[in-house]
Every structure is written in C-alpha cells, then in structure tokens.
Amino acid sequence: MVNLTYNKNRPLPSAEELPSSDETPVDNQLQNDLPNLLLNLLALIWSGRDDWYFGVDMAVYYNPDEPAFVPDGFLAVGVNHDTGERGRLSYILWGEKYILPILFLEVISEKYNSEYGRRGRFKNRQRLEVYKLISGKYQLLESENNRVWLPEIGLALGYEKGEHIAWYREWLYWYDQSGNRYLTAEERAMNAEAIAAQERLAKQEAEAIAAQERLAKQEAEQKAIRLAERLRALGINPDEV
Incomplete structure (x- = not known):
C-alpha cells in the first residue's frame, strides 16, 4: 500500500529535481527485454490512442516525502502518452493528474536469495502471478491457459514460447478476450x-x-x-x- 497523504498545497518537486532511477543494476536481461516487448506490443495494439504510458525501469514517485520505487515495468491509463520531445524523466504522481499506474510488472530474479528465495516460494511459485488490490488486500488472480484477463484494460496478460530478438524462450504477451495472442511487429511482417x-x-x-x-x-x-x-x-x- 502506498502512502498518498501529504500536503499537496506546498511546492512539489519536478522531475528535474528528483532522481530518475535507483541506479540498481538489473539481475538479468529479461528484466529489460520482457517489459520492452510488452511496451512494443502495446504500441501496436493501441496505436490510435494517446491516453496511456508504459514505463520501463523508471522511477515512480507517489509521495514527495517518500523514496521512489522502480518496477521493471508499469502501465498508466488516462495520461498523455506524448509529453513533449524530451519525454518523461520519471513518473511523478502529482504531475500526472494523480493517476496511479494500473499495472506494475516485476520480473522475479531466480538467483539465490532473490525475492522468491527469501520467502521460501522459489520452487512452488507460478510462472505468472497477477495480484489485484481488493478491499485493501492484494489477492492472486486465477489464470486460465497461462493467461490472466485484465478487464480494466481490455487485455489479457499471459505467456508462451516464441522467438523474440533471435531468442527462443518463454515470453510475456498480450492477448484478446478470446485468447488470441497479439503478434509482434516482426511476426506481422513475416x-x-x-x-x-x-x-x-x-x-x-x-x-x-x-x-x-x-x-x-x-x-x-x-x-x-x-x-x-x-x-x-x-x-x-x-x-x-
């Protein structure tokens, strides 16, 4: 749960005054490749829309008195995609009409003592876990055929094996309500x-x-x-x- 309680009438820092990341190196390249694949797919799926933003490894500030957190990826809906030639340095809640991102993505590290390892869940975790805040608690949503339907954005998030950037493995993709996977630009061209x-x-x-x-x-x-x-x-x- 994030703390959104602060004095909104005082001067609030701009993106230029705040760090744009936590400068923590990623554990593996998937923490960059997976979010960027989802971003590129959204750019195709929502090519006619300018009311969303998908950030990758970008600082999210929700309270000027709290440090930012930097998810591997996040999706905000209801904000301008185009914010000028320079673009966003970070996602600052008070600069985005106080619209919280609707989805946060974390690619869990499989190294020793990682997030799952510390919780003792490494061996029993699901390949994809989507949690939703319901009545103040995060609840794990059920998946069907390796996909989780997200009615808030009209898409399903799921995984299957495929080839991306000359790498054949399991990737995250977007799906429609019927379970059809949205193709990448390369697949469409092929x-x-x-x-x-x-x-x-x-x-x-x-x-x-x-x-x-x-x-x-x-x-x-x-x-x-x-x-x-x-x-x-x-x-x-x-x-x-």
Whole structure:
C-alpha cells in the first residue's frame, strides 16, 4: 500500500529535481527485454490512442516525502502518452493528474536469495502471478491457459514460447478476450510476407493454368484445321459434315 497523504498545497518537486532511477543494476536481461516487448506490443495494439504510458525501469514517485520505487515495468491509463520531445524523466504522481499506474510488472530474479528465495516460494511459485488490490488486500488472480484477463484494460496478460530478438524462450504477451495472442511487429511482417508470397504463387499458378488453356485451345483449333483439310482432300465439305 502506498502512502498518498501529504500536503499537496506546498511546492512539489519536478522531475528535474528528483532522481530518475535507483541506479540498481538489473539481475538479468529479461528484466529489460520482457517489459520492452510488452511496451512494443502495446504500441501496436493501441496505436490510435494517446491516453496511456508504459514505463520501463523508471522511477515512480507517489509521495514527495517518500523514496521512489522502480518496477521493471508499469502501465498508466488516462495520461498523455506524448509529453513533449524530451519525454518523461520519471513518473511523478502529482504531475500526472494523480493517476496511479494500473499495472506494475516485476520480473522475479531466480538467483539465490532473490525475492522468491527469501520467502521460501522459489520452487512452488507460478510462472505468472497477477495480484489485484481488493478491499485493501492484494489477492492472486486465477489464470486460465497461462493467461490472466485484465478487464480494466481490455487485455489479457499471459505467456508462451516464441522467438523474440533471435531468442527462443518463454515470453510475456498480450492477448484478446478470446485468447488470441497479439503478434509482434516482426511476426506481422513475416505474416505479411508469407501472404504476399502465397498471393504471388497463386497468381503464377493462375497464369500457368491460363497459358495451358490457351495452348489447349490453339491445339484444338489446329487439329480442327487439319481435319478439315483432310476432308476436303477426300472431296468432302467439312461444313456439311
């Protein structure tokens, strides 16, 4: 639970006056790659929207008297995506119309004495755990087919194996309500190229069939001419046969 109680009438610090991160190095590259994949997918899914922001490894300030916390990723809805050429240095609640992020993402380290290790849950944890604040308590949401539906944003968060940045492994993806996974830009490009190749092949096959039909028609016409010539040689008018 975050403490939002403070004097909002006093001068509040700007992003330039606050650290933009905690300068703590990530435990592994997945803590960067997974959130960035979700960000890039959202940029495709919500390409026509300017009311959301997905931060990666960025400081979130909720109280000027408290230190920021820096999740691996977070999603805020109802804020401007475009904040100018420089963009955000950090996410400051009092600079974002007091809109709290709706989703925080933590890629749990699997190293010794990590978050799960300290709780003794390393071996029994689920691959994906989504918690929701209900009546002042965080409750683990049920997943179905490795996905958790999030009605607040109209998307499901889930995981499956796939290839991203030339790395085949388990990745986090966004899904629609029917369970269909949203494709990455690379997958869309590959699908478009495959469709274009199929269309080219279909066109070539249609042209080959048309050429065969023209050849068969020409052969039939030539055969009819030769037959007519033979009939005339026998004194038979082919037009009267």
